[in-house]
Amino acid sequence: MKKSNTKSMGVKTTTSWKNALKRDWQLYLLLLIPLILVFVFSYGAYPGLRMAFMDYKPAKGYAGSKWVGFGTFQKIFKDADFIRALRNSIVFNISDLLVGFPMPIILALILNELRFQKFKKVSQTILYLPHFLSWAIIGSVALTMFKPASGLVNIALMNGGFIQEGIPFLNEKWHWAVTYLLIGVWQGMGWGSILYLAAITGINGELYEAAMIDGANRWQRMWHITLPGIRSTIVTLLIMNLGRVMGSNLERLTALENTQVKDFQYQLAVYIYNKGLGTGKFSMATAVGLFQSLIGLFLVLISDRIAKKLGEDGLL
Amino acid sequence: MKKKILATLLSASMVMGIVACGSTETATTTEGGDTQAATETTAEAATATEATSAEATAEAGAGMDSWEPFAETVSIKIPVYDRGDNGNGCSDVENNYWTKWVQENFGDKYNVNISYVGITRSDVMTDYAMLAAGQDLPTVCMEYDYDKLATWESDGYLQPYSLDEFAQIAPTYYQSMVDSGNINYTKFEGDDYLVLGFRPYGNTTYTFGTFYRQDWLEEAGFTEYPQTTTELLELYAKLVENGHEHPAGGTKVSGAGIDQNYGFRDYPQDEITWCTTGDYQIPALSTEAQKRFLKLENELYNDGYKNPEYYLRDASEAISDFVNGQSFTWSGYISSTMDTLVALYDNEPNAKLGLIVNSGKFTQDETWGSNNSYRPGSNIGMMIGFSNSATADQMKAAMMYLEWLSQPENLFTMTWGIEGVNFNYNEAGDPVAVGDQSGLAEQQGHNNNVDYWCAVTAVKTLGSIEKDIAAIAPQGLPQDFTADILANYNGQVALYNAGYANSDCMFAQALESVTEYNQTLYDLYAEYRDKLTMCPKEEFDALYDELSQKYLDAGYQAVIDERKQLLDDGLATHLQ
Numbered sequence: 001m002k003k004s005n006t007k008s009m010g011v012k013t014t015t016s017w018k019n020a021l022k023r024d025w026q027l028y029l030l031l032l033i034p035l036i037l038v039f040v041f042s043y044g045a046y047p048g049l050r051m052a053f054m055d056y057k058p059a060k061g062y063a064g065s066k067w068v069g070f071g072t073f074q075k076i077f078k079d080a081d082f083i084r085a086l087r088n089s090i091v092f093n094i095s096d097l098l099v100g101f102p103m104p105i106i107l108a109l110i111l112n113e114l115r116f117q118k119f120k121k122v123s124q125t126i127l128y129l130p131h132f133l134s135w136a137i138i139g140s141v142a143l144t145m146f147k148p149a150s151g152l153v154n155i156a157l158m159n160g161g162f163i164q165e166g167i168p169f170l171n172e173k174w175h176w177a178v179t180y181l182l183i184g185v186w187q188g189m190g191w192g193s194i195l196y197l198a199a200i201t202g203i204n205g206e207l208y209e210a211a212m213i214d215g216a217n218r219w220q221r222m223w224h225i226t227l228p229g230i231r232s233t234i235v236t237l238l239i240m241n242l243g244r245v246m247g248s249n250l251e252r253l254t255a256l257e258n259t260q261v262k263d264f265q266y267q268l269a270v271y272i273y274n275k276g277l278g279t280g281k282f283s284m285a286t287a288v289g290l291f292q293s294l295i296g297l298f299l300v301l302i303s304d305r306i307a308k309k310l311g312e313d314g315l316l
Numbered sequence: 317m318k319k320k321i322l323a324t325l326l327s328a329s330m331v332m333g334i335v336a337c338g339s340t341e342t343a344t345t346t347e348g349g350d351t352q353a354a355t356e357t358t359a360e361a362a363t364a365t366e367a368t369s370a371e372a373t374a375e376a377g378a379g380m381d382s383w384e385p386f387a388e389t390v391s392i393k394i395p396v397y398d399r400g401d402n403g404n405g406c407s408d409v410e411n412n413y414w415t416k417w418v419q420e421n422f423g424d425k426y427n428v429n430i431s432y433v434g435i436t437r438s439d440v441m442t443d444y445a446m447l448a449a450g451q452d453l454p455t456v457c458m459e460y461d462y463d464k465l466a467t468w469e470s471d472g473y474l475q476p477y478s479l480d481e482f483a484q485i486a487p488t489y490y491q492s493m494v495d496s497g498n499i500n501y502t503k504f505e506g507d508d509y510l511v512l513g514f515r516p517y518g519n520t521t522y523t524f525g526t527f528y529r530q531d532w533l534e535e536a537g538f539t540e541y542p543q544t545t546t547e548l549l550e551l552y553a554k555l556v557e558n559g560h561e562h563p564a565g566g567t568k569v570s571g572a573g574i575d576q577n578y579g580f581r582d583y584p585q586d587e588i589t590w591c592t593t594g595d596y597q598i599p600a601l602s603t604e605a606q607k608r609f610l611k612l613e614n615e616l617y618n619d620g621y622k623n624p625e626y627y628l629r630d631a632s633e634a635i636s637d638f639v640n641g642q643s644f645t646w647s648g649y650i651s652s653t654m655d656t657l658v659a660l661y662d663n664e665p666n667a668k669l670g671l672i673v674n675s676g677k678f679t680q681d682e683t684w685g686s687n688n689s690y691r692p693g694s695n696i697g698m699m700i701g702f703s704n705s706a707t708a709d710q711m712k713a714a715m716m717y718l719e720w721l722s723q724p725e726n727l728f729t730m731t732w733g734i735e736g737v738n739f740n741y742n743e744a745g746d747p748v749a750v751g752d753q754s755g756l757a758e759q760q761g762h763n764n765n766v767d768y769w770c771a772v773t774a775v776k777t778l779g780s781i782e783k784d785i786a787a788i789a790p791q792g793l794p795q796d797f798t799a800d801i802l803a804n805y806n807g808q809v810a811l812y813n814a815g816y817a818n819s820d821c822m823f824a825q826a827l828e829s830v831t832e833y834n835q836t837l838y839d840l841y842a843e844y845r846d847k848l849t850m851c852p853k854e855e856f857d858a859l860y861d862e863l864s865q866k867y868l869d870a871g872y873q874a875v876i877d878e879r880k881q882l883l884d885d886g887l888a889t890h891l892q
Contacts, residue, residue, distance in 0.1 A: 147625055
């Protein structure tokens with residue numbers, strides 16, 4: 001931290017790092033905890049990235065494994081399974097973003113408009129709950145609900161005379177895609193709305209009062225005050241989500257997998273597990289992971305630059 | 317006293333193995349002899365498994381009498397299968413009465429600290445890969461499949477050991493390897509890597525059986541279980557008529573070994589086809605046998621005999637179906653403690669079960685090409701290698717553990733447990749396991765602790781097949797299956813001796829193509845086999861050809877080519 005000589009109206013606005021440390025040492029001590037975690041679990045693993053450039057045999061260690069340069073990457077990029085996994089990951093993550101990203105915002109706006117506090121709190125709790133369910137449980141529930149012949153939803157629809165044959169929610173790839181995306185939205189939207197609700201509470205209440213005096217209705221207040229008030233939060237989260245476009249969630253994909261939907265279900269997480277970690281091919285798993293991270297970083301940087309050009313604060 | 321006599325018998329049977337007597341034993345001896353001869357001949361052909369030099373160089377030592385406790389505590393880790401829902405017995409395989417018993421009776425005596433490492437039975441390779449990545453491999457790596465050991469050796473998981481040292485430290489175990497002929501399979505690329513447990517009656521699969529609802533069969537007007545697929549389909553039609561919906565049940569594939577095609581091949585087998593596509597580690601899509609197998613699955617699915625949601629159902633649901641009287645058959649390992657059968661009789665007290673018995677006479681269905689053959693094994697039971705991270709002391713302690721476990725009294729106690737608690741003696745003086753051990757502090761692990769003593773012998777034996785079958789016959793049930801299990805064993809032996817069942821080909825080195833494409837092919841197979849099962853009947857043939865080509869292109873052709881090359885180079889066993 002640089003010592004600044006800048007003074008405004010004769011008041012010293014900055015302080016030396018020594019004074020800051022002396023004054024707020026408890027806070028810096030607290031900061032150490034996440035910093036150590038980040039260094040140990042994120043940066044601490046970086047030396048392991050060299051596996052991507054080796055024919056790494058865990059039992060032989062780094063010293064006993066051969067360097068292969070970009071050989072592993074070349075092999076992966078020629079692998080038809082990788083291409084299929086990459087295509088599916090990109091398509092489904094973008095779809096997830098399109099369907100899933102607006103939902104927490106909409107939900108936060110709706111929750112913010114609820115005036116009956118008890119109902120609001122109960123609703124929020126119910127909406128947060130799916131976030132705490134493991135994907136294994138969600139997968140089991142989904143099977144019970146959506147099996148083509150014996151699923152509760154299909155039985156109910158058939159008994160009600162709405163359909164003649166069960167809807168293949170889980171066993172036809174296009175239906176599966178919709179089910180997969182909507183279950184993801186259901187699982188994440190409640191939890192995702194917390195940040196937006198927190199941001200909404202930071203909006204100056206006087207703005208709403210002034211708008212009401214000027215005759216703005218609820219919809220107009222939402223559109224002209226609430227949404228602009230949380231815009232920077234939206235942009236920040238959008239940038240972070242863009243960084244995950246190359247990622248995929250193995251638990252979610254495994255919980256909802258079956259052989260009928262492999263065409264869509266086979267994504268990078270599945271590829272890394274099945275062909276990398278599961279068979280001891282750690283170099284391949286690391287190479288794909290590194291590839292994902294680099295693309296993710298690139299997307300974050302690009303979107304951050306675009307956000308800044310559009311006048312937003314950005315993330316970095 | 318009885319225990320001592322039995323222990324001696326157990327010892328004799330384990331060490332002598334194939335040298336038994338009596339009429340049934342004659343069959344065993346013959347087939348055992350055949351297998352041994354076969355393996356020895358093979359070993360001569362396979363230059364990398366330079367056979368019997370070990371016998372000449374290694375001399376059995378004093379064994380336990382010469383052991384001293386280690387000056388400083390030596391810690392060893394021993395793998396044990398964790399079978400989850402599919403197992404029976406105590407649930408914590410790493411810490412239970414019997415793991416503590418080993419520590420107290422072996423570990424404490426020799427200053428060895430033994431811990432057990434649970435290995436997921438259905439995902440062995442992943443578990444070992446993870447342990448290797450964490451530099452935390454158990455002191456010994458064990459598996460029943462030769463391919464897996466070859467892969468581990470190739471990946472550097474294992475280190476060679478001195479067979480001479482092993483013979484000195486573990487003479488009982490060593491002698492068993494010599495007597496069974498397994499001594500010929502210790503080497504990879506010229507060095508001794510493996511110690512090999514024994515598999516009594518290895519050329520049969522009598523410990524695995526398929527139970528069916530005899531009462532349903534009789535209700536359908538059948539007097540015996542169908543001998544051909546054509547008859548089986550007629551039976552299923554009757555069962556459906558009688559109100560049993562989807563009697564064939566069905567679950568999703570949960571491993572490459574599920575769709576075995578041994579009962580769909582033509583016999584005598586063609587050696588090249590047998591060598592290149594005849595195992596079950598990589599499903600043999602593109603072969604005629606696999607086509608027949610899948611065509612039958614297609615028929616069962618399209619005719620409504622198979623559960624239409626089978627691909628979404630796991631093994632536990634198949635068990636539930638059988639237990640709840642919703643499916644006709646259930647297959648599993650036979651043991652004195654069979655929870656599934658106990659639960660069925662609890663739910664359906666009037667149920668009457670039968671066990672499918674191999675007739676011993678080769679029959680091939682004209683329409684389906686199916687037959688009553690099976691997959692015989694060999695004398696080799698568990699294959700054990702020493703982890704590359706094991707120190708000299710740890711290797712020695714692991715060898716001592718194997719030798720200690722081989723001792724008749726220890727093997728007997730691990731197998732049968734405590735008299736009056738885990739087993740009782742019958743009138744003939746043979747131990748009979750207590751069927752339901754749940755709730756006991758001394759409850760044994762799956763199948764009478766098999767996953768602990770499997771390091772020595774793959775099945776428990778009392779010296780004769782009759783006694784051994786009586787020992788594993790399910791207890792505590794209203795029906796007795798002992799005679800059927802024995803008849804099935806004799807049927808398999810007859811078929812094997814007539815040349816209608818052949819052990820899988822073994823290769824003297826790890827196959828690169830298998831390592832490279834194994835997982836890809838399994839993933840593809842799981843996808844394709846369900847497409848083939850569920851496609852309309854008239855589209856099956858064309859779809860099979862199309863998917864077979866894709867499968868070959870995805871790596872199966874490379875596997876076939878490499879296996880053929882090894883066969884040509886004399887690095888593979890021959891069809892006997």
